[in-house]
Amino acid sequence: MxxxxxxxxxxxxxxxxxxxxxxxxxxxxxxxxxxxxxxxxxxxxxxxxxxxxxxxxxxxxxxxGPEESKIRAVPFRQHPTAADETFERYHGHNFFSAKPQQAKGPVERYLPFWVGSAKIRARITQAQVGRDITRTVYNPRTGRMETRWDTDWRWVHDQFTFSRSYSPTQYPDLQVYASYKYRRGFVNPIRGASIADATQLSPSMLDPSPQASEYQTVRKVDPYTMRPTIAQKFIQAAIQSNEEAAADLFLRETYRADRTRLVRIELEFEDFKLYPVYLPAYVYTIRYLGRKFRTIINGNDLLVGGQRMYDWNKISVATALGTSSFMLLSGGLGGAVPGGLTGAFWLGIVAPVVVASLLTLYYPILSLYARDLWRQAEMRAHAQEPDSRWDTDWIHAYSAYEEQARYRAWQQEQQYGGGYREKFGYEERESMRRSGGDPKGYYGILGVTKDASKEEIQSAFRGLAMKHHPDRYSTPKEKEAAKVKFQQISAAYSVLRDPQKRRQYDTTGQG
Known part of the structure; x- marks a missing residue:
């Protein structure tokens, strides 16, 4: 329409x-x-x-918007009836839950996300570590020596540098909701490992669920309204926060400290990429006290997010029983409050019941109002950002297999220190070096020519990586040989897939 x-x-x-x-x-x-x-x-x-x-x-x-060829989408794999069951469990998870009476849905919809990955180098440039100790000090008020807890702070004089690879399948915070249609706090819980199922977005993915006629509705696709540079800031902030937490844990374990402070970290992004990916969602609408609430369920793995409601009648009864029991066990408050037993009844039972009931009844409304204020402030702040191009050199088409292969290659480089580049593949490199134009034999390893396109290099890498992946072999000897070959393939691909590294390799033979 x-x-x-x-x-x-x-x-x-x-x-x-x-x-x-x-x-x-x-x-x-x-x-x-x-x-x-x-x-x-x-x-x-x-x-x-x-x-x-x-x-x-x-x-x-x-x-x-994002370039057509780079858009990916995670397909719907769950039937709407499975989403209905998830919805019922989510809103009926305990005795005090209030099951929605006016719920509409589900509406099948694709939600836009910017998905990031990065390799970073983090350096701790400043930090203090502290140990909790007891000190005996003089208290001038009492005139006596007293023992109290204190923290002994020491500066960290060593500098530590770490390398880490961030993949969106391991870190859901690298998946940023790229719209302002729904509250971000309700959308974030559906992020997870389903991003690994992303494929090229096609019209067939918009077809409704064919299993049941009552669900024959056209799937909707929400547009991208968040610029990639804003998503980049979200992702970099998430990485910064994660590195600060990792540095805190590392310092406390290294120095056997109880706490840290004044920690300063410098981050260097060596390989930052951003991908436009659509996540499938079943969206339910709940009407509560005149307001609309959304419950969003991932159509691939049934992760769910949304505002839960609780039955204020059950809460009030539980509060009344709890306060009454407390007063009976403690002997009442008749002598402690004005009015005797009557005052104790109103102050000890009625007042807590009224407060608990009102909070339970109106908390969803207050929470929604706070989220709306946050969303409006976020939109105003983002509107002040200078315009950026939708397509830049760090925006790519997402490939989960490619991303996982890069992550494994990075792990192996960290484990072996890059030594396999010098130890293995010598014969192939010598052969290509003698023929000219391929000093380290990277083109020969992938079986492509020097004028091969990026798509041809990616295709060759996928085929070779699947063929020589160590997990396909059973004996230790075969696994070791496959690991060596896989490392060679990953090293060649890490250079040839990057235009700048490839140009440097073709020109100087370094890479």
Whole structure:
């Protein structure tokens, strides 16, 4: 269905003619949404083989969304009935839960995410470590020596440097919700390892669930409204926070300290990448006290997020029983409050019951209001950010297998110190060196020519990596030989897949 906003009569007539033709031809729903005169206006249109999202900003500036060929999506793998069961369990997980009476859904929808990965070098430039000790000090008020706890702080004079590889399958915080449609706190719980199932987004992925006729609705695709540079800041902040926590743990274990402070870390991002990926979601709408609440369930692995409600009647009864039991066991408060037993009844039982009931009843509303304020402040702050290009050299098409292979190669480099590059593959390198143009034999290892495209190199790497992966072999000798070959393949691919490293290798033979 098309909803043109503030368009001229000529434009409306054109849209009424074109949109039905597009929907019949490509079997999709075309949606147009305009948020404001200065907001981004998403207009997703899906072709036969891929997806495309274009953007316009006001009437003077124009830009594009993520490049069509780089968009990936995680497919729906769970039936809507499984989502219904997950919804019921989530909102009925204990005795005090209030099952929603006015729930609508599920609506099958693809939610946009920016997914990041990075290799970093972290250096601890400053830190203090402290040990909890007891000191005996003079108390001038009492005139006596007293023992109390204190912390003995010492500066760390050593400098430590760490290398770490961040993958979105291991660190869900590297998956950033790229829209402002839903509250971020309700969307974040659906992030997880399902990102590894991402494939090329195609029109067939928009087809509704075929198993049951009652769920025959066209899947919706939300547009990207968060710029990649903003997502980059989210991811870098998450990595910074993780490195600070890791540094704190490392310092306390290394120096056998109880606490740390004044820790300063310098981060260097050696290989930062960002990928546009859609996650599948079943979205339920709950009406509660006149407000709409969303429960979002991952359509691939059934991870769920949303506001839980609790039954204020059960809470009030439990509070009344608890306070009454406490008063009976403690002998009452009749002599401690004005009014005797009557005052104790109102202050000790009625007041706690009223407070607990009101908090239980209105907490979801207050929480939603706070989240709305946070979202509006976030949108205002992001609107002040300078515009950035949707497609930069660090935005790529996501490949989970490629990412995992890079992560394993990095781990092996850390374990072996890179020595295998000099120890293994000597014969291949010598052969290519004699033939010229391939000093270390990287092209020969992958079996490609010097003018091979990036896609050919990726294709060769996938085939060789699958063939020589150590997990495919059973005997220790075969595993060791496969490990050596896999390391050679990973080393060659790490250079040839990167245009700058490949150019340097072709020019100087270094890489």
């Amino acid at each position: 098309l909803r043109p906003v503030r368009t001229s009569m000529c434009t409306k007539c054109s849209l009424r003619l074109v949109v039905p033709l597009l929907e019949r031809t490509y079997n999709v729903r075309v949606v147009s949404v305009q948020r404001s005169t200065n907001a981004l206006v998403p207009r997703p249109v899906f072709g036969r083989h891929a997806s495309s999202t274009t953007w316009t900003k006001s009437s003077t500036a124009q830009g594009e």
